[in-house]
Amino acid sequence: MAGFLSTSADLGTMVTGKQLHCHSVKSGLGKWISVANGLVDLYGKCGCMSDAQRAFGEITVPDTFSWNGLISGLASNGYISSALSAFDDMKLAGVKPDPVTFLLVLSACNNGKLVDLGIEYFKSMRETYDIVPQLDHYVHLVDILGQGGRLEEVMEVIQTMPFRADALIYKTLLRACKAHRNIPLAEDMAKRGLQLNPSDPAFYILLANLYDDCGRHDLGEKTRKVMSEKRLRKSPSQSWVEIRNKVHLFVAGERSHPQINEIYKKLESLEAEFKNHRHHQGMGVGDSYYHSEKLALAFALLNTPSKTPIRIVKNSSICKDCHNFIKFVTHLIDKEIIVREGKRLHSFRKGECSCTSY
Structure with missing residues (x-):
C-alpha cells in the first residue's frame, strides 16, 4: 500500500x-505508519x-x-514560513532531523529567498546536529x-568544500x-561543467x-550551432494529467491525441483572449508555441467539471510564457490549476500563483 x-x-x-486512501481505511492498513506517511506525501x-x-x-x-513529508509538502506548495515552523515543531517534539530534513529546509529557504537564514541552517547541520553536509547540501547552498546574487561567496564555497564540484554544481x-546576467562567470561555469559532462x-x-x-544574439546563435553540431538535444518536455482514472500524456507540439482538434481550438480561443488582454494591460511576455502544459491544460478544461481543480505534472520547469498564460486562465475561469515541476508546485487561482512569480 505504501508503495x-x-x-x-x-x-x-x-x-x-x-481510492487507495479509502482502501487503506477499510482494510485497516492505514494504521501502519508507512501508509500514513505515504498519505502525507501523496x-x-x-x-x-x-x-x-x-x-x-x-x-x-x-x-x-x-x-x-510535512515539511516537504509545505515547502513545495509555497508555504515557506509554515515549513520552517514545522521544522521547529519537529525539534520540540524530540525528533532528530536527518540529512534529508536539511535538504528540505534549505530548499524552503531557497524558494523563499531567505539567503541568510539558509546559511544559518547549513552551518547548524554540523555545529548543532553533528550532521556532515553532503554534496547535495552544497548544491542547495550554492543555489x-x-x-541571492552573492556570486563571490558561491565561488568561495565551491573552492573550499570537501568535495570535487560536479556538473550539477x-x-x-x-x-x-543567467538570473544576474553575469556573462564572464557563466562562460567559465559552462566550460567547467562541459568538461565533466x-x-x-x-x-x-x-x-x-x-x-x-543580454542582447548578444550573435553569441546565442553561435552557441546553439555548436550544440547542434554536437547533435545534442534537450529531452522533450512532457506533461500529464489524470482524467477519470486515466493518465493522459502530452508532448510539445504533438497531434496524436484523439481530441487534438478540440484541444487546439480551445487553446486558440484562450490565446486570442490572452493576446487581447496583454495588449490592453501591457503584459510583457513573448510568443510561445504550444508547450506540453498548455495541451494538458486545454484537455483538462474540456473534460473536467467547472469547479474541479486541475492537476498537471511536468517533467521540466514551466516557462515564463506558460506561467503567465495559466495565471490568465484562472483570471478568466474560476478554477484552481496546480502544476508540479519536479519538487515545486505552482497553485494558480484568480490570476495569482503561489510561487509569487519566483
Whole structure:
C-alpha cells in the first residue's frame, strides 16, 4: 500500500490516490505508519496541503519520515514560513532531523529567498546536529547564494568544500549567472561543467539564453550551432494529467491525441483572449508555441467539471510564457490549476500563483 501511494504521489494521480486512501481505511492498513506517511506525501505532492496536514495529524507518534513529508509538502506548495515552523515543531517534539530534513529546509529557504537564514541552517547541520553536509547540501547552498546574487561567496564555497564540484554544481551556478546576467562567470561555469559532462545540452541552452537576455544574439546563435553540431538535444518536455482514472500524456507540439482538434481550438480561443488582454494591460511576455502544459491544460478544461481543480505534472520547469498564460486562465475561469515541476508546485487561482512569480 505504501508503495502504491508513493507511485500515485510521484505521478500526481489524485483520484487513484484517494481510492487507495479509502482502501487503506477499510482494510485497516492505514494504521501502519508507512501508509500514513505515504498519505502525507501523496497529498503534499498533489497540492492538497489541508489533506496532507490532516493525514499527518492522525499519526499518533510521527517519525522523521512523517515530519520530512510535512515539511516537504509545505515547502513545495509555497508555504515557506509554515515549513520552517514545522521544522521547529519537529525539534520540540524530540525528533532528530536527518540529512534529508536539511535538504528540505534549505530548499524552503531557497524558494523563499531567505539567503541568510539558509546559511544559518547549513552551518547548524554540523555545529548543532553533528550532521556532515553532503554534496547535495552544497548544491542547495550554492543555489541559495547564487539566486541571492552573492556570486563571490558561491565561488568561495565551491573552492573550499570537501568535495570535487560536479556538473550539477556548475549548472546551478550557471542558472544564477543567467538570473544576474553575469556573462564572464557563466562562460567559465559552462566550460567547467562541459568538461565533466560534455553531453549535457543544458549548459549550451542556459548560456545561449543568457546571451539572448543580454542582447548578444550573435553569441546565442553561435552557441546553439555548436550544440547542434554536437547533435545534442534537450529531452522533450512532457506533461500529464489524470482524467477519470486515466493518465493522459502530452508532448510539445504533438497531434496524436484523439481530441487534438478540440484541444487546439480551445487553446486558440484562450490565446486570442490572452493576446487581447496583454495588449490592453501591457503584459510583457513573448510568443510561445504550444508547450506540453498548455495541451494538458486545454484537455483538462474540456473534460473536467467547472469547479474541479486541475492537476498537471511536468517533467521540466514551466516557462515564463506558460506561467503567465495559466495565471490568465484562472483570471478568466474560476478554477484552481496546480502544476508540479519536479519538487515545486505552482497553485494558480484568480490570476495569482503561489510561487509569487519566483
